[in-house]
Amino acid sequence: MMSSRLPPQLPLSTLPVRPAGQPVILGIVGDSGAGKTTLAAGIAAIFGPERVTLLCTDDYHRYSRMERAERGLSPFDPQANYMDILEQHLQQLRAGRAILKPVYDHSDGTLRAPVYVEPKDYILVEGLLTYSTRAMRDCFDVKVYLEPEEELRTAWKLRRDIAKRGYTEDEARRELDRRLRDSLTHIRPQRTFADLVLSFRRRDGSVSPVRTNNLNARHILRPTLPHPDLTPIVEGAKNGIRLELARDIDGKPVDVLEIEGDVEDRRAKAMEDLLWDLIPEAGHLRANLGQYLDEDQHTRMSHPLALSQLLITYHLIKAAMGHYAI
């Protein structure tokens, strides 16, 4: 009975057209080590480098690692970041204009000469504080928040900080503790602004968090975006892919889409087909979906990751077509 109240679909010819030269902007926010870069790289691979600008807002750190230590600031603190400049740059990119982006070198924690960044058709912005202000949030077409199971995030972060950022294991663990308070104060409250909260988790919590193949993916779908109708896929399903009405941690009603790591190929393929059919103009992008590098740097394929990427891609394509411009 509720569905009879929905407005009729607009005929195609009256669909709004996105302003020329205005890129589509995706936000990926989450705690340190939540997998932001991996998700952004996966989506970038779908569209191809010639159509994607990647922006990591860690580059807007105001201080070097050493300066932060002297001041007792964590990189999660807005005071340790050029928040107003980030907002300004997002607005410039949104308007299709290039920016001169600052550079924070994660390998040694120093600030470097800035680089010129031009907006391509799709801009993927990943960072810690990117939904902090209304003006920033208004720049995004699609807002994702990444919230992996905490044990996974900790394991991913330690591995990354030691392998790529020159921390010893002791230092990396101390950083984790030091940042927890700032994370609770500054990072996690941004979850509430996301259209989609994506949470990777182990199927069995007792499995070592370092062996992270075949993770489940839980998607909290907020009604702030018109999510695709997945009922043809999930109807009558007992496992593998489930869609449930639920209350979010803040009590608000949401859809929860759960994709299990061991979902049958046949069912995963059915969901993929359904989503690609909804965006026929993007069918040619189907090649590189769902790949990631595992802990041994081998390219692997994951159904939940592929479907998460595809769900986000679906929204980016719809935004590019101007469907979300009204």
Next chain:
Amino acid sequence: MMSSRLPPQLPLSTLPVRPAGQPVILGIVGDSGAGKTTLAAGIAAIFGPERVTLLCTDDYHRYSRMERAERGLSPFDPQANYMDILEQHLQQLRAGRAILKPVYDHSDGTLRAPVYVEPKDYILVEGLLTYSTRAMRDCFDVKVYLEPEEELRTAWKLRRDIAKRGYTEDEARRELDRRLRDSLTHIRPQRTFADLVLSFRRRDGSVSPVRTNNLNARHILRPTLPHPDLTPIVEGAKNGIRLELARDIDGKPVDVLEIEGDVEDRRAKAMEDLLWDLIPEAGHLRANLGQYLDEDQHTRMSHPLALSQLLITYHLIKAAMGHYAI
């Protein structure tokens, strides 16, 4: 008879008010070594550092000195500069917003980490290419072009490049030659957009250009700004300060205000008094007018320099009061 056609003066109460938070922006453009930094520093000293933001657009060089050499580009070439970013930053400052300014280190010709620059009440922007686009020019309240006698400029530039920028005399002379073509193509055409063209010159062309005390100052006053009425000072004057109707090098009618280096103290003081009386709200700024460092780094006082600074200051004060906002 012509003066009877002038519109009546607006009563003070109807004067337009400048938008709150919008700084007054002065442009100083001219060839390399023309004295831009010296003029900017002199005007900054009048207002005081707490009210002035200094911006040198050399910081928008796209390449290091070494990269320019490899590409065969001079710093005068717009292609060797982030022109769109400069335009964007001028617009942000104009709107009262901070920028993250790139940094070009003149001492070794390298690019560095950017710095955060907040707009204060007065922004003094000196540079090579700052009037290149309409959008840039629209950001300025007052536009000055510096055009010293060529022998003076050459001597000033060589002295500066050797003392402060690590060039040998041979290198500095080669740079001068190499840049001449780009200067004719890119720098000097901007002269036409200035409200005021300021030209320091020797009283006697045969004097060594290194001994540059008591220079004459010639001001070409374009009708793009309402210049103060100087007739009470120059009427009946035989020397020292002259105001003449003339044709500019492009054939356009202009006023030429000539202030000689050996103008009598009494006459210079009379012009100073007249200008300060026209901006009574700025009388407290009178202390630091007209000082400069000579070639031996001694602080000296020059009447022509003082009066040039004061004429520019007059326009900045009028702009700050909103007189030029209509």
